[in-house]
Amino acid sequence: MESQDIFDRGNWGSKVAFVFAASGSAIGLGSIWRFPIMVGLNGGAIFVLCYLLSVFFIGLTVLLAELAIGRHSQKNLVGAMKLIKPGTPWKGVGYMGIITGVFILSYYSVVAGWAVGYLYKTITGAFRGEVTWQASDSLFRSFAADPLAVVICLFIIIVITTFVISKGVKGGIERWSKILMPVLFALIIILSIRAVTLPGSGTGLTFYLKPDFSGFNLNVLFYAVGQAFFSLSLGMGTMTVYGSYITKKENLVSSAGWVCFSTTLVALLAGIIIFPTLFHSLQLTPEQFKQEFEVSTGLMFQAFPIIISKMPGGYIFGIMFFILLLIAALTSTISMLEVPTSYLVDEKKWKRKNAAIVIGSIAFVLGIPSALSNGGVRFLTKANFMVIMDLVFGNIMLAVGGVLICLFIAYSWKVRNSLKEISIGSKSYKLTALWAFNIKYLAPAAVILIIVFIVIKNIL
Numbered sequence: 001m002e003s004q005d006i007f008d009r010g011n012w013g014s015k016v017a018f019v020f021a022a023s024g025s026a027i028g029l030g031s032i033w034r035f036p037i038m039v040g041l042n043g044g045a046i047f048v049l050c051y052l053l054s055v056f057f058i059g060l061t062v063l064l065a066e067l068a069i070g071r072h073s074q075k076n077l078v079g080a081m082k083l084i085k086p087g088t089p090w091k092g093v094g095y096m097g098i099i100t101g102v103f104i105l106s107y108y109s110v111v112a113g114w115a116v117g118y119l120y121k122t123i124t125g126a127f128r129g130e131v132t133w134q135a136s137d138s139l140f141r142s143f144a145a146d147p148l149a150v151v152i153c154l155f156i157i158i159v160i161t162t163f164v165i166s167k168g169v170k171g172g173i174e175r176w177s178k179i180l181m182p183v184l185f186a187l188i189i190i191l192s193i194r195a196v197t198l199p200g201s202g203t204g205l206t207f208y209l210k211p212d213f214s215g216f217n218l219n220v221l222f223y224a225v226g227q228a229f230f231s232l233s234l235g236m237g238t239m240t241v242y243g244s245y246i247t248k249k250e251n252l253v254s255s256a257g258w259v260c261f262s263t264t265l266v267a268l269l270a271g272i273i274i275f276p277t278l279f280h281s282l283q284l285t286p287e288q289f290k291q292e293f294e295v296s297t298g299l300m301f302q303a304f305p306i307i308i309s310k311m312p313g314g315y316i317f318g319i320m321f322f323i324l325l326l327i328a329a330l331t332s333t334i335s336m337l338e339v340p341t342s343y344l345v346d347e348k349k350w351k352r353k354n355a356a357i358v359i360g361s362i363a364f365v366l367g368i369p370s371a372l373s374n375g376g377v378r379f380l381t382k383a384n385f386m387v388i389m390d391l392v393f394g395n396i397m398l399a400v401g402g403v404l405i406c407l408f409i410a411y412s413w414k415v416r417n418s419l420k421e422i423s424i425g426s427k428s429y430k431l432t433a434l435w436a437f438n439i440k441y442l443a444p445a446a447v448i449l450i451i452v453f454i455v456i457k458n459i460l
Ligand code: PHE
Pocket: 025, 026, 027, 028, 029, 030, 031, 104, 229, 230, 231, 232, 233, 234, 236, 238, 332, 333, 335, 336
């Protein structure tokens, strides 16, 4: 997008602008915070492998589908479904996406709030000198359990997100992120080089990159598919809205490919930083890790101060890192809030500012129990409130939304019509047959079977 605000339903200035904006939504805590937790909980490299397969076969398929629906209709998901298939229940998929988005925004903002807290801690010198795992771990636990601090940090994130969306200064944010995202990228690459040169990093890399096939089970696949949807911002209409700002000139296929590539790369690098650092500090073997180590929601916040403290100029480096992490998180929270806001503005004719404030306030209130469930309040912590929100909304609801989008294309809008949209601007789309197969059979069948088996396994 050029200088104009994209949410006045302008268009992105160029393909590069679109790829940056969509990657801004995609790259965030999903890749840097959530992905390593999933790897840690699901057996290491086997999860990484399943994740890569899910991104390629399912994520890319659904991403292209959402972009096509958005560009074709020039609308949010509810409006698009109403336009393409008026008078049918398909618009319900859009409503579902709106609700899912508000819930994800609520707990995602809690974690983004932790980055605010960590930025403050870094500036005030909490991580000066050598940081050990034990020190970093207890620092995280006491911070996350401080009810006032976490709720204030959550509030800060919601206020910034609401302000950006209500003022429509998104265009400005995009311009900034165009400069800052590459800097974050550079920083992550430098940190990963430092991490792999730590003594003992080899065991961490083995755990992370050498698959142990005996560890494979349906749970791993379930979380890998969920992570693919989460990290690519799929299944709730975000990419539909972003697609609605792409011009007919652009090539949807290569844009989608770039978004998948950059997001996956950041996730993979985050793991390359975290696992060698962790194995180095704790001197664990992969087996000990699997049996003894408790992967907490704070994994990233426990590991990064350690590796940052091992960098020359670590103080400045740490400040830069947490600022950039915060910006990456904000470009994602903004894209989440945009989904319900654009619905209320486009379909219900609300004022943008009112819509943003109302939804932002709801997300804040919904976020409080998540904020307090990491040690702040006992029963919420015991009930694992935030983890359950993430399971239900971040994993299951996004996957269900993604399947319904596939089914909508396959059996209602029809593959040939969507391919017409996709081929505008990308005439030489070679994988047409593969995409059609994925969207009709592979993606829906895989996701439905996985969810059904998981439900059966857990209920019976
Ligand atoms: N993809 C974002 C991230 O990884 C999170 C997100 C999910 C954003 C769903 C929008 C919609 O941080």
